[in-house]
Amino acid sequence: MSVSASRNVSNRRIVARTTELPEQVDLRRARGRILVAALHLFADQGYGGTSVRDICGRAGVQPTTMYAHFPSKEDVLAELLRIGHEELYRRLRSALLDVEPDPRVRLEALVRAHVHSHCEFPMLAVVANAELHALSEHKSESILAVRQQSESLLVDVLERGVQCGQFKVADMLLTLRAISAIGTRVAFWYGPDCGRTPEQIADTFAAFAASIVGLPPRSG
Amino acid sequence: MSVSASRNVSNRRIVARTTELPEQVDLRRARGRILVAALHLFADQGYGGTSVRDICGRAGVQPTTMYAHFPSKEDVLAELLRIGHEELYRRLRSALLDVEPDPRVRLEALVRAHVHSHCEFPMLAVVANAELHALSEHKSESILAVRQQSESLLVDVLERGVQCGQFKVADMLLTLRAISAIGTRVAFWYGPDCGRTPEQIADTFAAFAASIVGLPPRSG
């Protein structure tokens, strides 16, 4: 597939249409339908651009039903952000448990898990990244803590690689920001029609991360 | 400066407070004050989270005055998006004109210009990247065309580097997405207190881009 054919020429900020939620959410029940509807609309239109009636209309319930499950519209967002951040952290940590303690292998595992998570749950990732600001400071505290934990996983791997003399990292913060950015943006442009499988993207971006920390390309 | 000390632990989606606009905007006139006020608020709260009263209150004018200068709130956003996208394109193209036609030099020049533009006008970049979806499809057409032009500058440099045998690019789209992502995200985390100058960030990220396309580190 050519480059231009798969470039996003719409003004939508997310390409994918996948609305699935990672946790066991019963779509036959009102709570689950509300969460999925809100996820879709927040990803598409933003929190401020989505009304309670929009959410309830899409979920097929009345506003009263939403308020029976969530104290406010803001709490619906908070729940989505919690699910999104915790799912990513769970996957990143799990990826590290699955592999040997070699820094290169661990770096690649983190990047691959990041990519796979964002390809599988793009809307959740977009909302997590683009709508956190809509939450009050108090309600965002616990979510920010999870984000910090996820970031620390990458920092730890980078620092270990430097200690071993395996990585060349001149600036830890900038290296962290660059590698995170590559993975984060996947959620915004990935779609089933982009011509690449999540596996291919994960492979490629893991190699990019390795090259950023000064590793030579893998043979083969 | 340590990594943790400069990591953003607030839920704000932009760290910087710089609201300057690149074009000659007269802040003594209502139109300019409205644009700057809207830029600040859209960056902070999003388009949907900002009311006309918010904008006018911050600009020190009445809503009627805003409607004398712009047909609607949406047109204020459209003007900011136009300014932001055109300024970035202007800088990217200008960066290419300033350097010799060597692919490595041109790739580094593009990344450096991207970084500098986002450090200088972070709010404009955040709004351009995060609020385009709030625009109607019709009004976003011309803006998307400018974005496509900017992207094409990078694609052309990458393709030239591959033709010369200087770059190793296995997947053009993924390389484009990765290098763009690194620069784009700068607008969200850069602040004067991050402990790095725009020059340092530009140097580092230009080197990352070079390593992504398979170039060896510059000597020295």
Added chain:
DNA sequence: GTCTATAGTCTGATAGAC
């Protein structure tokens, strides 16, 4: 160009029946 005042609609959230 800027103001006061307001139209008409939509907003988040709630009362109370079942």
Added chain:
DNA sequence: GTCTATCAGACTATAGAC
């Protein structure tokens, strides 16, 4: 848990004076 009906306030945008 879900409904109908509705509150009080905020919303975008406009009318008309100066």
